[in-house]
């Protein structure tokens with residue numbers, strides 16, 4: 256399927272969520288939107304005779320002029336609309352039956368059902384937003400937490416494109432200098448016109464790339480696995496973080512056998528907590544399977560909480576925690592400590608001590624410095640483009656002027672791809688395929 260086909264069609268879709276709602280919206284966009292609206296709406300005036308930015312009250316009628324529902328027709332005239340084309344919104348009562356009849360009537364009158372994301376695709380192709388903004392629309396539609404909503408809202412306002420454009424401008428300036436000097440190779444470009452600005456560009460790209468993990472975590476959420484020896488207090492900590500007794504706790508080592516998941520929101524990030532079987536060698540086949548599973552879960556987790564009982568003599572963890580994504584936790588801090596360690600957070604689920612610090616440490620580990628950054632890279636497509644730009648800039652720094660110019664051009668292309676000024680149809684297909692119909 257390619258999106259470029261059918262761009263002259265007038266499209267229609269139900270834009271509100273499925274199910275009953277106070278109000279439902281059917282949206283039309285394209286050259287014939289006003290005609291189609293004329294054919295199914297009867298009010299004091301005709302949509303085609305209405306100025307942009309105005310609405311009409313009336314009734315929606317079927318082919319036999321029977322009333323489907325009463326409601327509003329909102330008229331937007333090209334180019335002042337979401338898509339940049341003529342748009343009519345039919346706002347009716349939000350029942351699936353009404354919405355389907357309206358949709359069917361619009362199709363009878365010549366509109367085509369919109370594909371997922373097609374309204375936003377038209378807005379993009381019409382130059383009303385860049386690709387990063389279109390992805391932010393998707394982010395806003397799917398925002399599960401306030402952090403992801405905020406990032407998407409910033410993206411929609413063009414914050415990412417603005418930051419990328421600033422980087423591109425610096426590269427372009429260096430490139431212009433290089434090109435000017437290409438005719439006089441014996442002189443060479445002075446460092447303040449080449450090495451210094453490229454160093455700045457490299458640092459800016461690195462800073463931008465450091466936000467990618469946070470962007471991914473904010474949109475997709477993170478998985479946190481609790482690991483440790485039997486009786487370390489894993490299930491107790493899971494329950495304490497959740498605020499309810501999800502997992503069985505007993506004084507008997509080996510209580511948790513299969514893993515168990517629960518979700519919560521922490522620092523605006525959707526988190527899946529995974530409780531696992533205590534790590535030990537055991538002849539019990541079921542428990543041993545649970546232990547193997549625990550190790551697999553740790554390998555896949557975004558963050559591992561490695562728990563050790565602070566009230567008992569310290570023993571080996573029983574596994575190799577992944578260094579860059581582990582937080583070490585000393586449990587049962589309300590009891591007399593048997594050991595201590597500066598790199599370990601002490602918590603007690605009984606007294607509650609250390610729990611706020613643990614939440615903060617989780618937040619810092621997942622979001623890092625990005626929490627302070629204004630804009631984040633929010634998906635793999637954007638991150639990949641930024642990474643390629645960085646590679647080219649780095650390569651350019653070590654190359655003679657003529658080859659460096661070639662690399663800088665590649666960096667500029669990668670950045671243009673990031674904001675979507677230079678993308679292939681395949682990329683567009685991939686981006687918009689994730690949208691829902693009506694967006």
Ligand SMILES: Nc1nc2c(c(=O)[nH]1)N(C=O)[C@@H](CNc1ccc(C(=O)N[C@@H](CCC(=O)O)C(=O)O)cc1)CN2
Nearest residue numbers: 280282308329331334335336337338339344383392694
């Ligand atoms: N009813 C409704 N609500 C909605 C949308 C919509 O399409 N319909 N949106 C869809 O995502 C979002 C708002 N986004 C929009 C962005 C631009 C225009 C628009 O018509 N812009 C014109 C006119 C501006 C003006 O009159 O000042 C323009 O920019 O030229 C409409 C919606 C969220 N709420």
Ligand SMILES: Nc1nc2c(ncn2[C@@H]2O[C@H](COP(=O)(O)OP(=O)(O)OP(=O)(O)O)[C@@H](O)[C@H]2O)c(=O)[nH]1
Nearest residue numbers: 485486487488489490491506509510511533587604
């Ligand atoms: N005093 C004290 N006891 C705790 C604390 N956390 C857990 N315990 C006790 O330690 C015992 C084991 O706790 P669990 O949460 O079941 O430990 P686990 O790591 O899930 O154990 P397995 O499922 O067997 O691997 C229970 O008796 C808990 O009440 C704590 O903070 N303080």
Ligand SMILES: [Mg+2]
Nearest residue numbers: 489490510511
């Ligand atoms: Mg347990």
